[in-house]
Amino acid sequence: MDKMVDEKALNLLFREARSYFKWLPRPVTDQSVRDLYELLKWAPTSANSSPARFAFLRSKEAKERLRPALAPLNVEKTMTAPVTVIIAYDLKFYEQLPKLFPQNPGMAKLFEGNSELVETTAKRNSSLQGAYLIMAARVLGLDCGPMSGFDHAKVDEEFFAAGKPCFGCDQEFFPEGHVKTNFLCNLGYGDPSSLHPRLPRLPFSQACSLL
Numbered sequence: 001m002d003k004m005v006d007e008k009a010l011n012l013l014f015r016e017a018r019s020y021f022k023w024l025p026r027p028v029t030d031q032s033v034r035d036l037y038e039l040l041k042w043a044p045t046s047a048n049s050s051p052a053r054f055a056f057l058r059s060k061e062a063k064e065r066l067r068p069a070l071a072p073l074n075v076e077k078t079m080t081a082p083v084t085v086i087i088a089y090d091l092k093f094y095e096q097l098p099k100l101f102p103q104n105p106g107m108a109k110l111f112e113g114n115s116e117l118v119e120t121t122a123k124r125n126s127s128l129q130g131a132y133l134i135m136a137a138r139v140l141g142l143d144c145g146p147m148s149g150f151d152h153a154k155v156d157e158e159f160f161a162a163g164k165p166c167f168g169c170d171q172e173f174f175p176e177g178h179v180k181t182n183f184l185c186n187l188g189y190g191d192p193s194s195l196h197p198r199l200p201r202l203p204f205s206q207a208c209s210l211l
């Protein structure tokens with residue numbers, strides 16, 4: 001069976017997909033946000049650990065809580081976006097392994113007390129899950145504007161510290177202080193008239209080796 005997607009899908013996902021920072025006045029529904037998670041959750045993580053946690057900020061109130069942490073150049077882009085996702089990682093992700101990776105009951109023990117392994121695994125896999133989010137959004141016809149220009153400590157304190165509410169998440173996953181921000185991503189329907197010409201990419205010969 002031919003599993004290859006068609007040219008249209010390749011264009012939508014890669015060749016014509018852009019990073020957007022201006023948005024059409026079209027809302028992103030809560031159902032779209034749910035559909036997005038229901039797709040991205042299937043993409044792989046090490047030991048199926050799924051350490052990413054996603055806070056979807058939709059309300060003006062939630063965005064205002066984020067505002068002080070944003071780099072000046074990212075403020076307007078974020079405040080005008082229909083949704084801003086905080087892609088974070090849970091440093092206690094391994095507590096879910098008995099459920100997520102039941103075939104190896106010893107796996108959680110491997111992480112307990114090994115903070116370096118926990119940090120590396122959580123960062124690597126939440127970054128992957130953030131990339132899966134971008135690709136899933138594109139599949140669903142949404143546009144993305146990823147951002148690393150912000151103060152991590154401020155976002156962690158405001159959204160993931162003790163006693164603070166968390167948006168769109170089961171509180172059980174966000175007790176105090178072990179959820180850390182990885183990066184942000186605005187979501188919406190991008191305004192094509194705002195785009196600059198596409199930047200070049202490295203050619204195969206510079207970025208790859210065939211061994």
Ligand SMILES: Cc1cc2nc3c(=O)[nH]c(=O)nc-3n(C[C@H](O)[C@H](O)[C@H](O)COP(=O)(O)O)c2cc1C
Nearest residue numbers: 017018019020021074146147148149150183198199
């Ligand atoms: C992890 C990550 C962080 C980024 N941080 C910012 C940012 O803080 N501000 C910004 O304006 N663009 C940011 N960008 C956007 C990139 O500059 C953009 O994706 C890249 O130039 C490619 O643009 P294109 O997708 O339109 O080809 C970021 C992109 C990624 C993936």
